[in-house]
Amino acid sequence: MADRTKFLESIRHRTRRGRYKPTKSPDSVWTPGVDRPGREEIEDPPARFIEELEALGGHGERAESLEEARDYVLDLAREREAELLVRWDVGYLDELAADEPLREAGVEVALWRDLPGLREIAARADIGLSTGTWAIAETGSLVLEHGPGRGRSVTLLPPTYVAILPADRVLRAVPEAIQKYARGTLPANVCFHTGPSRSGDIEMSLVVGMHGPGDVHVILIG
Amino acid sequence: METSKPARRRDTEDRRREGLESKVEGFNERGRKAVRDRKLHDSISLFTNKTLTGRNAQLGAHPDAPELRERAYRTKQETMANLDYYLSQMADAIEERGGNVFFADDGEDVVRYVGDLARRCGAKILAKSKSMATEEIELNHRLEEDYADLGLEIVETDLGEWIAQLAGETPSHIVGPILHMNKERITEILSGVSDEDLPPDVESLAAFARKRLREKFLNADIGITGANFGVAETGTICTVTNEGNARLVTSVPPVHVVVMGIEKVIPKFEDLSTFVQLLSRSGTGQKITVYTNFITGPRGEGELDGAEEFHLILMDNGRSKLLGTEYEEALYCIRCGSCLNVCPVYRQTGGHAYGSTYSGPIGAVITPLLKGDKEAKDLPYASSLCGACTETCPVGIPLHDLLLKLRNRQVEEGMAGRAESLMFKGFERTMKSPVAYKAGAKVGRLMQKPFAKDGSIEGAPGIRGWTDFRELAPLAEKSFRELWKEGI
Ligand code: SF4
Numbered sequence: 001m002a003d004r005t006k007f008l009e010s011i012r013h014r015t016r017r018g019r020y021k022p023t024k025s026p027d028s029v030w031t032p033g034v035d036r037p038g039r040e041e042i043e044d045p046p047a048r049f050i051e052e053l054e055a056l057g058g059h060g061e062r063a064e065s066l067e068e069a070r071d072y073v074l075d076l077a078r079e080r081e082a083e084l085l086v087r088w089d090v091g092y093l094d095e096l097a098a099d100e101p102l103r104e105a106g107v108e109v110a111l112w113r114d115l116p117g118l119r120e121i122a123a124r125a126d127i128g129l130s131t132g133t134w135a136i137a138e139t140g141s142l143v144l145e146h147g148p149g150r151g152r153s154v155t156l157l158p159p160t161y162v163a164i165l166p167a168d169r170v171l172r173a174v175p176e177a178i179q180k181y182a183r184g185t186l187p188a189n190v191c192f193h194t195g196p197s198r199s200g201d202i203e204m205s206l207v208v209g210m211h212g213p214g215d216v217h218v219i220l221i222g
Numbered sequence: 223m224e225t226s227k228p229a230r231r232r233d234t235e236d237r238r239r240e241g242l243e244s245k246v247e248g249f250n251e252r253g254r255k256a257v258r259d260r261k262l263h264d265s266i267s268l269f270t271n272k273t274l275t276g277r278n279a280q281l282g283a284h285p286d287a288p289e290l291r292e293r294a295y296r297t298k299q300e301t302m303a304n305l306d307y308y309l310s311q312m313a314d315a316i317e318e319r320g321g322n323v324f325f326a327d328d329g330e331d332v333v334r335y336v337g338d339l340a341r342r343c344g345a346k347i348l349a350k351s352k353s354m355a356t357e358e359i360e361l362n363h364r365l366e367e368d369y370a371d372l373g374l375e376i377v378e379t380d381l382g383e384w385i386a387q388l389a390g391e392t393p394s395h396i397v398g399p400i401l402h403m404n405k406e407r408i409t410e411i412l413s414g415v416s417d418e419d420l421p422p423d424v425e426s427l428a429a430f431a432r433k434r435l436r437e438k439f440l441n442a443d444i445g446i447t448g449a450n451f452g453v454a455e456t457g458t459i460c461t462v463t464n465e466g467n468a469r470l471v472t473s474v475p476p477v478h479v480v481v482m483g484i485e486k487v488i489p490k491f492e493d494l495s496t497f498v499q500l501l502s503r504s505g506t507g508q509k510i511t512v513y514t515n516f517i518t519g520p521r522g523e524g525e526l527d528g529a530e531e532f533h534l535i536l537m538d539n540g541r542s543k544l545l546g547t548e549y550e551e552a553l554y555c556i557r558c559g560s561c562l563n564v565c566p567v568y569r570q571t572g573g574h575a576y577g578s579t580y581s582g583p584i585g586a587v588i589t590p591l592l593k594g595d596k597e598a599k600d601l602p603y604a605s606s607l608c609g610a611c612t613e614t615c616p617v618g619i620p621l622h623d624l625l626l627k628l629r630n631r632q633v634e635e636g637m638a639g640r641a642e643s644l645m646f647k648g649f650e651r652t653m654k655s656p657v658a659y660k661a662g663a664k665v666g667r668l669m670q671k672p673f674a675k676d677g678s679i680e681g682a683p684g685i686r687g688w689t690d691f692r693e694l695a696p697l698a699e700k701s702f703r704e705l706w707k708e709g710i
Contacts, residue, residue, distance in 0.1 A: 149524075
């Protein structure tokens with residue numbers, strides 16, 4: 001078993017003793033030329049977000065209000081003939097008030113709480129429903145922060161996944177999103193989730209829904 | 223259990239029969255065979271062409287690409303110069319979050335740590351997401367052999383990686399592990415572990431794999447991942463996947479083990495911005511991969527999923543030898559695979575010819591550095607020195623310079639053939655002196671006459687080892703310099 005002090009000491013010794021200092025700049029081919037594309041301004045981040053997500057095979061939707069979002073979820077549950085929906089246990093989704101209408105439509109609703117067999121419920125669910133902390137316009141990504149009531153499995157195990165968040169939470173680009181976590185304490189898990197899970201391992205043919213959800217919907221409110 | 227021990231043994235016997243001591247030896251032989259394999263070429267072209275088109279579109283369209291590359295290079299340079307500091311900072315950050323950190327000198331250390339952990343947890347199923355670091359140390363085989371009494375089932379969960387595991391093969395590309403297999407072969411492999419014959423269509427094959435692997439995810443006792451990046455400041459592990467397997471492996475099983483090469487550390491969380499943008503654009507031609515996942519220690523207070531136990535293994539395995547040497551830049555690699563895709567040699571031979579976990583230009587550079595010149599002596603020659611690798615590398619590693627340096631080192635150590643070594647000495651001197659270059663070019667044109675045919679040189683003495691394998695363009699009748707003087 002390697003001892004930490006010795007391990008680091010040996011590395012330190014090598015970096016200090018080494019005479020070679022890489023000084024070469026990276027190859028010049030990448031140096032900006034005249035035909036370099038200009039920096040593009042994203043005028044309307046929610047619109048761009050939806051465009052990018054759709055290009056990846058996801059579904060983006062803009063809703064005026066939570067009521068409209070609720071109807072979307074109800075319609076989707078009906079269309080997918082869902083029997084079980086699992087959702088984050090957070091205030092925003094309480095406000096959505098979709099649980100009762102869903103149950104009336106014959107869809108069982110489970111909340112991500114300390115219940116026996118919680119993982120099996122998520123694995124059996126047809127739809128996972130969560131909020132998102134941020135979204136990224138440039139890439140069509142959702143930024144998910146996990147924590148109590150905000151299970152990772154909800155966004156991963158069901159074949160259909162829906163996220164609802166306010167439209168003013170859409171950031172422009174990836175660096176902006178990363179910047180949000182550059183200060184302060186990070187949650188144990190943050191994920192940039194971008195469109196349906198996919199694989200190209202078999203002859204580069206696109207397989208959608210490989211291990212995660214293949215049917216991804218994001219509803220922006222407002 | 224669907225693992226590959228028999229295949230591995232066959233591999234060892236093959237090597238012995240061919241009179242080879244190590245797996246890496248014999249590039250020329252394997253390469254020669256691969257060059258004639260039509261099917262293999264089709265598969266390689268399909269992958270590399272598509273990926274490169276995406277890469278060019280995404281990086282070419284990124285207004286910040288040159289700055290990102292420059293910044294990536296500088297960041298790595300700064301990290302390596304103070305690697306002990308950053309590793310120790312990362313270890314502290316993880317311990318503060320309740321995670322465990324282990325420093326491993328080599329693969330042996332890693333195997334022992336993971337094996338002992340499996341014993342302590344009473345683990346049966348280990349679910350792995352694709353990790354080159356664990357391939358490098360053959361973690362799966364060694365765990366199965368050294369800890370046979372535990373009856374461990376170690377399952378790769380990346381679709382390609384799983385199929386390779388079932389076939390008893392190693393990945394042939396850093397990013398596309400089974401790009402060398404066509405659908406028919408994959409159907410055969412998967413049907414072999416299914417109760418029925420599977421139809422040869424991609425959807426059915428993937429559906430079968432999904433179902434099988436889902437069981438493993440849900441029942442795994444330990445999840446093992448690599449790390450694309452590790453952040454010193456926060457102790458965050460970043461993994462990128464498209465399938466979502468790394469995210470499942472870190473979300474469902476109660477224990478998460480990360481095997482990370484020490485060179486993967488970057489100083490700050492903000493630095494991820496540079497590297498995440500470069501990696502996906504360069505590696506697969508995507509703006510960002512589907513799951514870019516950031517894990518910081520075990521699950522938090524009140525969380526109901528995510529690993530309860532978190533272990534980070536920081537693995538050296540020969541890497542620290544490169545620090546402070548002229549080969550240090552080889553450690554900047556972010557394993558995007560782009561240099562493989564552009565390499566005219568890789569595109570002809572595929573990854574397996576290299577006989578090493580890492581193939582293509584970066585494989586030809588780091589294999590001799592990590593395993594020793596003797597073992598991998600052909601690899602620095604598995605290059606046409608065209609420089610396409612250096613040009614494509616998103617972190618600016620001067621790959622072809624490093625290959626030249628390695629060849630030089632072999633010559634100095636007296637390992638190259640005599641004629642070749644003379645040629646290289648000559649090459650070095652000639653390139654340094656314009657007078658000698660001009661004279662040499664004239665002599666070369668005279669001397670090549672008997673050997674030049676159909677626009678390439680074959681079988682000239684002293685370079686036969688070279689030209690058997692590489693196209694060597696004959697020198698033009700008149701050099702550009704000479705034509706220029708004559709007013710063209
Ligand atoms: S050497 Fe550069 S191009 Fe090759 S895999 Fe590494 S980062 Fe990518």
